[in-house]
Structure formats: C-alpha cells, structure tokens
Amino acid sequence: MLRRQDVGHRVVVRRIVGVSQDRTLYSDALGELVDLTETDLTIATEKGTLRVPLQEVHRAKRVPAARRPPAAEVIGLELAANDAWPAPIQSRLGGWILRAAGNWTGRANSALAVGDPDRPLEAAIDAVQQWYAAHGQQPLINAPMPLAAPVNAALDERGWTARPLTLVQTVPVPALLAAIPARGDLPPVELADAPGDDWFAMVAEHKGTLPAAAERILTGVPEVVFARVRDADGDLIAVARGAVTGPRRWLGISLLQTAPPARRRGIAQQVLGGLAQWATQRGSTRAYLQVEERNAAAVALYGRVGFSTHHTYLTREAPL
Template structure:
C-alpha cells in the first residue's frame, strides 16, 4: 500500500467499483498522488481530480519514473537550495553541512548529509548531535531520499523521529504557457519585485512564520540574487513571495508564496510566480525549484499548473530528547 512518502509521485490504483455474480469489478486509475489520509487518497489523472476511499482500494503502488535523478543531480539541487536559504551559523563535517538560525525554519537549522563526512557514519551522527548540543539547539538532519537512505537507517536505529515529508519539485522555465498570464489576468496591476522586503512584506511573512528574528532576516536577504514580490489590491499588500537565483545561475528558487485570505482564488499566487519567472529568465536561469510539504494539497495543485513535478523528497529527522 501507499505511504506518506509517495505523495507527489505517480501511482497506479486498482479500485473496486462494484460486484457482479459475487465477484468484485475493478477499475484502474493512473495519476499523481496529491493527498493521502486515513480514509481517502486523492490523485490527479488525465480526466481530472479523483478522490478514492481507501475501503475501495484493492491495490495501489508508486509507478517508477521513467528517469530518476542521479545522485549528483540531487546533491547539486540540495546545494542550490541551501544557497537560497542561507543559515547565519554554519559548520562542516567533511562534505556535510551544519546549519543554525536560532530555530527559525527547519531548513536553516538542520544538518545536510550529502557527500562524505570524513568519518564512519555512526561517528558522523555523534558529531552532528554534539555540534547542535553546543549551541543549545535540538539536533535535526534533513535526509534527501533515496540518496541519504544509509543516514536514515542509522537515525532509525537511534530512535530519531521524522517530520512530514517535503517534496522538492522542479520545472523548466520555458517561454509561453503556463508562464504566460491568462488573458483575463493581463489587466491587473503588475507584481512589484524589489531587492529588499518592505515593512508590509515583513509583516505578512511574520504572520505566516510566527515571527522573524534577526537570524530570519539573514536567511531571507543574504543571497546575491534575491527579489521580494509585492502584489497589491486597492493599495493594500495582499500577495507576497520570495525568489532567488542560485546554483551558478541555473535555478530560480521560490519560497514564501502567500496570498491573504481575503484575496485568494483570484490568480494572485500565479501572478507572483510568473513575475519571478520573467525576472529569472531575464537573468538566464533555466529551471525553477521549490520545497512544499507533501500534505499541502492546495499548493501542490497550484505548482502542478506550472509543470512542477517531484524531483526527490526529504524528511527532517529529529533527535530523541535525552533524559537527565
């Protein structure tokens, strides 16, 4: 059966659709899994969105992709993502990255175990735990899968828990649809991109992230190529976003795409994304990436409209609390 780690991937489902002469009748569906709950799975197919009760699922499994990203491709994208979300306190363990930002965001407060840590794996995990303990922070490790499967196995043996899976998704910044605004949205005021966030932008981001300590300001702004999107309606800021260009200029990184509740379902998030794409293409970036929690079905569906597909996933692993 399916697991939460399968959200965002292509699956095939054999569904029981009836009974004839005492035997079940089956129907097969092929598509992308966008949500998995205790009672239902939701997938997008060529015919549209399909929500299936688990009681009707006879069999379901992930369909292997025709092309899997190489280990080198996963490492390169993870490093571009790290460059786009830079923690102010950093260390190294061989090739592994150690990052701390006063607890603001999991990405900026976790070790990234890609490459060789220059020591046996158990000793490397010991060193990670020690590095974070010295700083009074809980030890976190982001494990890109399946690349970091050996690390994950070591953490399993130590009783580390896992936060919900995160999808690392990518899309090509090709000209034309879907990157061109629909006709009905072309008369809207353009989204403004600035090199620094306005006070209003920071206020919206603060509401979303539950505060912006000084370390957060560093994470948001300490990138050579960074832009902050401001979308207005009647003079009020109603949509924000953050875009970066990293990875030797190849990757547009999207983060903090947010529309105020009063202005949702009007295409503003798409307008923000298109503004970043225009800026990135003008800077000769060729691809975009983002990181989205697998259970955020609304966001996954939005990004799918722009051609984003899952490149790989990662789990943020959390060290067990030690009694004393």
C-alpha cells in the same frame, strides 16, 4: 510488508476492498509512500493522497522509481537551495552541511545529508547530535530521497521521527512563463531589492515572529528579489521571494503567500511570472520550490503552471 525506510520511495499496495460471492476483492494503488505508522500507511498517487489501514493491506512492496534524477543533480540542486536560504551558522561534516538559525525554519536548522560525511554513517549521526547539542538545539537532519535512503534507515533504528514529506519541484523558466496568461485586470507585481516592513509583516502571519536570523536568511543572498502586489487601496495582498544561486543559476521561489480575500483570482500565478521574468534577465533557465506534499492547494497551483516533483526530502527529528 513495507518498513519505515521505505518512506519516500515509490510503492505498490494491494488492499482488500470487499467480498463478493465469497471472493475477496482487491484494489491496487501505485504512488510514493509518505507515511507509515503502526496502524496506517499513506501514499501519494496521481489522484491524490490515499490512507490505507494496515489491516486492509494484502500485499505491499517497493517498486522502481518512474524517473530518478542522477545523484549529482539532486546534490547540486540541494546545494543551490542551501545557498538561497543561508543559515547564519554553518559547519561542514565532510559533504554534509550543519546549519543553525535560532530554530527559524527547518531548512535553516537541519543537517543537509548529501555527499560523503567523511566518516561511518553512525559516527556522522553522532557528530550531528553533538553539534546541535552544543548550539542548544534539537538535532534535525534533512534527508533527500531516495538519495539518503541509508540515512533514513539508520535514523529509523535510532527512533528519529519524520516531519511531513516535502516535495522539491522544478520547471524550466521558459515553460513557467508560457503557462501564465497575460492578465490586464490584475494589479501589477512590484519587485524590490529589499523586503520592507509590510512584506515582513505578511510573511510573519504565516511563519510566525521573524527573529534577526530570519532577516539575515532572507536578505543574505547576492541575487535576491522581493515581490509584492497591492490592491486598489494600497494594501498588500500578495508576497513572494526569489533568489538565483548555484552554478546552474537556479531560481528558488519561496514564501509565496496571498491574502485570503485575494485568493483564486490568478494573483499567485502573476507573482510567479514576475519572479520568472526577473530570473530570465539574470540568466536563469530553471526554477524550483519546496512544498509539503500535504498542502494540496499549493501543489495543485504549482502543477497548473508546470512544476513537477524532482525529488523529495524528509526532515528527521532526534528523540527528545
């Protein structure tokens, strides 16, 4: 049977789906294990998310990943993402990065567990807990999978819980541009070096009140751009942020948001295209974004323009 440390890995599950003529009927499902509780397991398959009661599971096991990026590539992308979302307080624990930003977003307030923490794993987890206690925050660890599988296993033993699985998705910038059709019937995408009050206000509707640390994170990158789209009346109907960081010049896309009345019109795709054009002018050839696996609408949107999952990560929370 599967265990908590298998979360984030590719698995196959054979489940009981019925009985016919005194014979048990089975169905197999292949995908990524995204949750495992005392009563159910959840896997992300090509056809969507499937929740299976444990009492229906006949057999389940981990299987080799279909495609696993090299560890160095995962670390490089995670470090580029850290540079694109810079927490105002950061410390090093060997290769791990401890980050704090007044609890605004998990990315900026978790220890990034990549590389060697320069001490035994149990001692590294102890050090993370001590560091966050000193900063008055609950300890969080961002564990990229399957790279940080030993970290997740150790945290399982300590009773740490997990937030919903996050997909780190990538696409070549030229492929992204090619996937977005030219649309003359939509309002233009405006790009600016600074966000502006209305941009912040729209983001706050989704992310909550933005503290001072949020502004430092969003604007504290040398190469950053803020996209906005307005309707005919001048009202803001879409926003997003782009940042180019790292030796490989990754374009990081974040905070893509469309006002409810303006959804399903192709505006979000146009915003992605505007960010891709901006990044191309700065020598970027690959883009990434981070999206929760359970956000089916967003995952579908990104899939339509060529994004695919590079790796995943779990944000782990220490017991209170």
